[in-house]
Amino acid sequence: MSNHRIMDHPVLGKLEKTEEITFIFDGKSYTGFKGDTVASALLAHGIRQLRVQEESGNPRGIYCNIGHCFECRVTINHVEGVRSCMTPIEHNMVVESGRLQPVPFKSTEADKLPRTYAEFERGLHKEDDPHV
Amino acid sequence: MYDVVIIGAGPAGLSAAIACREWDLHVLVLDEFPKPGGRLLGQLHQEPSGEWWNGIQETNLLLEKAQKYDTDIRCGVSAYHIEKLEHGYAIHTNQGSFETENLLLATGAAESAVPVPGWTLPGVMSIGAAQVMTNVHRVKVGQKGIVVGVNVLSAAIARELQLAGVELHSMALPASNPATVQHSNPNTVMDGLVRIAHLAPSAFLRFGSKFAKASWVRRLAVKFYPKGGVKMWGMPIHIRKAILSINGNDRVESVTMCRINADGEQIPGTEENITVDFVCIAGGLYPLTELAAVIGCPFRYMEELGGHVPIHSERMETPLKGVYVAGNITGIESAKVARAQGELAGLSIAADKLKAHADLQQHVEDAVKLVATTRADATIQFHPHITDGRHKMEQAFQQTKSS
Numbered sequence A: 001m002s003n004h005r006i007m008d009h010p011v012l013g014k015l016e017k018t019e020e021i022t023f024i025f026d027g028k029s030y031t032g033f034k035g036d037t038v039a040s041a042l043l044a045h046g047i048r049q050l051r052v053q054e055e056s057g058n059p060r061g062i063y064c065n066i067g068h069c070f071e072c073r074v075t076i077n078h079v080e081g082v083r084s085c086m087t088p089i090e091h092n093m094v095v096e097s098g099r100l101q102p103v104p105f106k107s108t109e110a111d112k113l114p115r116t117y118a119e120f121e122r123g124l125h126k127e128d129d130p131h132v
Numbered sequence B: 001m002y003d004v005v006i007i008g009a010g011p012a013g014l015s016a017a018i019a020c021r022e023w024d025l026h027v028l029v030l031d032e033f034p035k036p037g038g039r040l041l042g043q044l045h046q047e048p049s050g051e052w053w054n055g056i057q058e059t060n061l062l063l064e065k066a067q068k069y070d071t072d073i074r075c076g077v078s079a080y081h082i083e084k085l086e087h088g089y090a091i092h093t094n095q096g097s098f099e100t101e102n103l104l105l106a107t108g109a110a111e112s113a114v115p116v117p118g119w120t121l122p123g124v125m126s127i128g129a130a131q132v133m134t135n136v137h138r139v140k141v142g143q144k145g146i147v148v149g150v151n152v153l154s155a156a157i158a159r160e161l162q163l164a165g166v167e168l169h170s171m172a173l174p175a176s177n178p179a180t181v182q183h184s185n186p187n188t189v190m191d192g193l194v195r196i197a198h199l200a201p202s203a204f205l206r207f208g209s210k211f212a213k214a215s216w217v218r219r220l221a222v223k224f225y226p227k228g229g230v231k232m233w234g235m236p237i238h239i240r241k242a243i244l245s246i247n248g249n250d251r252v253e254s255v256t257m258c259r260i261n262a263d264g265e266q267i268p269g270t271e272e273n274i275t276v277d278f279v280c281i282a283g284g285l286y287p288l289t290e291l292a293a294v295i296g297c298p299f300r301y302m303e304e305l306g307g308h309v310p311i312h313s314e315r316m317e318t319p320l321k322g323v324y325v326a327g328n329i330t331g332i333e334s335a336k337v338a339r340a341q342g343e344l345a346g347l348s349i350a351a352d353k354l355k356a357h358a359d360l361q362q363h364v365e366d367a368v369k370l371v372a373t374t375r376a377d378a379t380i381q382f383h384p385h386i387t388d389g390r391h392k393m394e395q396a397f398q399q400t401k402s403s
């Protein structure tokens, strides 16, 4: 499949062959083994980049690999923001990498919002402010 | 309505489930990872006796037992909120809500982040990420890498990478900045290194461990630390070198390393570039406690336990009726301790529910003792003053109860 697999391990033994599964990443077809996550199946093909930072466009890949950091979020079968390190691959799954967003997340109101709970309590917020 | 819902199918959650099923409670175990076993799955180290601690095998033993008692374990289920009901709790997850009389939080630990310039590049990952890729998914994280951060976990996982045929240049410290304080001071790191010396077949480190109590010896060892590092399993460990930055365009291409003095300050003019295609960052572990906070458990910060921890008794109960905790959510320790705590929590839940069973109380007391002896015998210890931390926590629980 690729030279990134650990087929033989001195303590864990041979990698047991399981069912091969084909899925799509950014329009191209890839195979992985049953039990792979989207992140592990892609890394087995040497693919590290899973998204770009939405505003800067800087490349990003996995960080924690166990669901804590959300650095690996991709779109899976049209659902956005899914953690690729926690999602097992399935036949014909369609995975798209995270893209640059057309509208940068900038809030011109940011200075007016309370930054701490203490500020909020002191009334540094507008009555109709939805950000509470 | 379940008798108990257990969040987390690591060693703590699974052994708790087994204990509850042995007493025929109606149990549901939830875990968001695709496979049960938690962080136990990736573990692989050699005990001083020479025997291997193989996390996959240990997980399978627990799963076989759980299956024998027909335990309902559901993976791919993330719990994101807990609500108090009149006679119990509702657990809200991405797969619907579950109502239960009792709740066991066994959510384990997370890795602390250590920011190093360039750390968002693809190819930089936490040391635990590399462990899971290597031992659970059996995928190489790269051709040649470097480990930033020297501690018990990174030393153990560096060895695991080597075993799997992944080359490491060395292990070194992160450069000193306000976010890396504990990890970038050679003296602090040396104090930690002597505690893992028994894992390292190196005369230098064994020398250190003999004098572990004498801090002047450790200071000397830092002062005269060899420039080439001290080799553990053939791989240099540098505590007088630090990583200044991780470099590359779309992915990791190199790191910049420099020499540091015994206080962790950079020695100018010693920078060198090292070609690597991956970097593992090791910042240590902290208890993963958000769900306990959501439901309103009181907390204590305890350095000895690895961070903020929900207050709990030595029977693993919290001050909230029907809410129990076990495993690394109560403090950072090895999997064997988590497993013993899980069994204890399961027995406590059964004893509180089935009050008429006199012998259950005796089982709980035996389980409390088993946790203590497992702790005393642990090969891997993350925090040196763990026993003190446990005593302080018991006091905190008694205070909370009486106030």
Ligand SMILES: Cc1cc2nc3c(=O)[nH]c(=O)nc-3n(C[C@H](O)[C@H](O)[C@H](O)COP(=O)(O)OP(=O)(O)OC[C@H]3O[C@@H](n4cnc5c(N)ncnc54)[C@H](O)[C@@H]3O)c2cc1C
Residues within 6 Å of the ligand: A066, B007, B008, B009, B010, B011, B012, B013, B030, B031, B032, B033, B037, B038, B039, B040, B042, B043, B044, B077, B078, B079, B080, B106, B107, B108, B109, B110, B111, B127, B128, B129, B131, B153, B156, B285, B288, B291, B326, B327, B328, B329, B333, B334, B335, B336, B338, B380
């Ligand atoms: C990355 C990493 C590597 C480690 N490596 C080692 C090692 O090599 N050796 C060692 O001795 N110790 C290691 N540890 C310490 C480890 O925490 C303990 O050894 C042991 O696994 C703790 O058991 P536990 O049952 O408390 O938690 P875990 O084994 O962490 O299990 C907790 C489970 O809870 C699940 N979970 C958490 N939150 C939710 C939620 N909201 N909804 C659903 N499920 C949830 C997680 O998916 C996980 O499977 C490591 C810890 C980490 C984080």
Ligand code: FES
Residues within 6 Å of the ligand: A061, A062, A063, A064, A065, A066, A067, A068, A069, A070, A071, A072, A073, A083, A084, A085, A086
């Ligand atoms: S890599 Fe951290 S959540 Fe997936």
